[in-house]
Amino acid sequence: MEYNYTIQVNEKACTGCKACQLACSFHRSGCLDLEDACLRIERDGCGSRITATFLAEFCDMCPEETVPYCIKFCAADALSIARRKKDLPNN
Numbered sequence: 001m002e003y004n005y006t007i008q009v010n011e012k013a014c015t016g017c018k019a020c021q022l023a024c025s026f027h028r029s030g031c032l033d034l035e036d037a038c039l040r041i042e043r044d045g046c047g048s049r050i051t052a053t054f055l056a057e058f059c060d061m062c063p064e065e066t067v068p069y070c071i072k073f074c075a076a077d078a079l080s081i082a083r084r085k086k087d088l089p090n091n
């Protein structure tokens with residue numbers, strides 16, 4: 001059985017700090033540049049609404065790390081790995 005792995009963001013627990021986004025950019029490019037990340041976290045101005053986007057096509061799941069960088073640097077424990085059988089639809 002083959003699986004797809006994705007990073008899931010619990011938008012209720014997320015504070016919008018973007019530490020995961022910076023950590024991912026460092027993993028991918030060696031630089032701290034939010035635009036290089038596979039995760040995009042957006043806060044609704046001064047409000048509390050968080051929108052998270054995961055760019056699966058660019059994520060390699062940090063294979064050289066015991067814990068993916070994005071998860072490691074999330075102080076709110078808002079990230080997790082989700083596994084899905086490849087032949088199942090996304091929803």
Ligand code: SF4
Pocket residue numbers: 007023024025027037038039058059060061062068069070071
């Ligand atoms: S697992 Fe690695 S590559 Fe994928 S989003 Fe997290 S830090 Fe980025």
Ligand code: SF4
Pocket residue numbers: 009013014015016017018019020021041073074075076077078079
């Ligand atoms: S590090 Fe955690 S709390 Fe901060 S933006 Fe990412 S998911 Fe949200």
